[in-house]
Amino acid sequence: MNLNELQKLDELLEQFRSMKLHGSGRLGAALKKPLLVLLLVSRIENNRVEENRFHFDEIEKQLERLIREHGGRPTKSGPRPEQPFSHLRSSPFWILNSQREYESGTTALVSDLRDPNSYGAFQPKVYQLLRSSSDARARVVDSILQEWWPETLHGDIREDLGLDRLDSQRRRQRDRQFTIDVLENFRYSCAFCGFHAVLNGQATGIDAAHVQWHAYRGPDDVANGISLCKLHHWAFDKGILGVMDGKRICIADVFVAQSDGGLPLESLKDHTFAVEPRNNAIAEQFLDWHRNNVYLGAA
Ligand SMILES: [Zn+2]
Numbered sequence: 001m002n003l004n005e006l007q008k009l010d011e012l013l014e015q016f017r018s019m020k021l022h023g024s025g026r027l028g029a030a031l032k033k034p035l036l037v038l039l040l041v042s043r044i045e046n047n048r049v050e051e052n053r054f055h056f057d058e059i060e061k062q063l064e065r066l067i068r069e070h071g072g073r074p075t076k077s078g079p080r081p082e083q084p085f086s087h088l089r090s091s092p093f094w095i096l097n098s099q100r101e102y103e104s105g106t107t108a109l110v111s112d113l114r115d116p117n118s119y120g121a122f123q124p125k126v127y128q129l130l131r132s133s134s135d136a137r138a139r140v141v142d143s144i145l146q147e148w149w150p151e152t153l154h155g156d157i158r159e160d161l162g163l164d165r166l167d168s169q170r171r172r173q174r175d176r177q178f179t180i181d182v183l184e185n186f187r188y189s190c191a192f193c194g195f196h197a198v199l200n201g202q203a204t205g206i207d208a209a210h211v212q213w214h215a216y217r218g219p220d221d222v223a224n225g226i227s228l229c230k231l232h233h234w235a236f237d238k239g240i241l242g243v244m245d246g247k248r249i250c251i252a253d254v255f256v257a258q259s260d261g262g263l264p265l266e267s268l269k270d271h272t273f274a275v276e277p278r279n280n281a282i283a284e285q286f287l288d289w290h291r292n293n294v295y296l297g298a299a
Contacts, residue, residue, distance in 0.1 A: 001133055008129055009136050013143045015093050031071045032084035033091075034148045038141060039063055040122070042161040044130050045137050052127040054120045056085050056113035070149070070157050073239060073293055082110045085120060093126045148215050152207075152237045182208035182225030185277045190229035192241070192249055193264070194274035207233045211286040216293070223283040227275075235265055242295035243287050247272045252297035 001009065016037060021030040039059060043049045060081050067079035086108040088094040098108050098118045112118055122130065129136050141163055145154045158164050188203035189196040197204050209228050212218030228236060235241045240255045249268045257266055291299040 001135055005129060005133065005136070008125065009133075009139060012093060012126055012129065012136075013139065015091060016140065016144055017147055019088070019091050031148055032067055032079075032081070033088055034144050035066045035070060036063060036081075036084040036088060038144055038157070038161055038163070039066060041130060041137050041140055042163050045134070046162050049131075052121045052124065052131075055116070056082070056110075056118065056120070060114075066160065069160065070153070073296060080107075082113055083107050085113060088120070093123045095121045095123060097121065146215070150210065150213050150215065150237050152209075152234050156238075178220035178222070178225060179208040181222040181280075183227050185222055185225070185280050186227035186275050187278060189227065189275045190232055191226050191273045191275050191277070192228060192232045192236075192268055192271075195229040195232075205229055209233050209236060211282055212289040213237075213294075216289070218286065218289070222280045224286045226282055231264055232268075236290075237294070239294040239296040240265060241268065242291055242297060242299075243282075244291075246281065246284065246287065247276070249273070250295075250297060252295060254296050 016034075019033050019037075021033060039062060040054060043054075043059070063081035063084070064079045067081060068074065071079065086096060086102070086106075089096040090104065096108065096118075097120070098112050099115050100109070100112055102108055108118075121127070130140070141158070145157065149157065183203065183206065187196070188206060190206055195205065199205075206227055206229050209226050210218045210220075211224050211226055214220070218224050226236070232241060240252050242250045242252070244250050249271050251265060251269045255262070255265065257263070
């Protein structure tokens with residue numbers, strides 16, 4: 001990329017980061033726009049786009065599935081992929097060409113969006129940049145993932161979208177002190193299963209997880225941290241595992257294990273923590289947030 005393109009890219013990343021998300025504050029609704037942008041970039045990356053015209057009916061089903069899969073706890077109204085497709089027009093990088101005129105803030109009719117003459121498009125310079133530079137695409141994907149999802153879920157989302165190869169290796173610098181405090185608080189063990197292992201003198205295979213996601217203003221505070229092994233960290237971020245009454249582990253009904261293969265998760269059902277925090281309990285407000293926004297079972 002030349003200097004001009006780099007400046008354009010920085011501007012664009014800022015526009016993506018400041019996408020106005022759905023006002024309800026619910027994760028499921030809020031993540032629709034970022035999922036749509038990731039899907040559009042993945043179509044460019046995987047050579048499925050011939051020109052700067054994205055027809056709703058070509059991506060509708062996939063977007064709906066992405067919202068179900070990665071959009072957090074489902075909302076009552078369902079995935080409604082037409083919402084992000086319409087409302088992205090409030091951002092300067094997206095143009096919606098529909099057959100009717102809509103006032104700002106209203107969702108376009110699905111029948112209108114499915115009309116062969118309707119389409120969405122990136123602002124031409126944005127399209128040019130995304131089309132011509134795989135580095136630009138990599139940075140956009142990184143930036144969006146880091147802004148809205150915890151790192152444990154990035155691999156799943158990338159894989160789902162065929163974006164595995166696009167990884168510019170830029171990681172958010174996390175507060176190291178948070179990691180140390182949380183791991184010490186749980187004796188370098190998984191709070192759920194007690195997993196504790198040392199490799200070359202160092203605790204291994206465990207993470208300091210944010211209960212309220214970092215991307216959702218969850219603070220780097222030990223009261224918002226839980227030490228978990230890799231599997232249980234993933235299941236907690238995915239919403240398969242949750243915590244009730246401060247320390248009872250629950251598992252979402254929608255999770256279905258294949259034969260005994262699900263035992264590492266299912267055996268936790270209704271157990272209390274294998275390792276209790278040493279000094280600082282997890283604050284109830286963060287567990288509340290997780291139950292209401294991430295956990296897939298009855299909250
Ligand atoms: Zn564990």
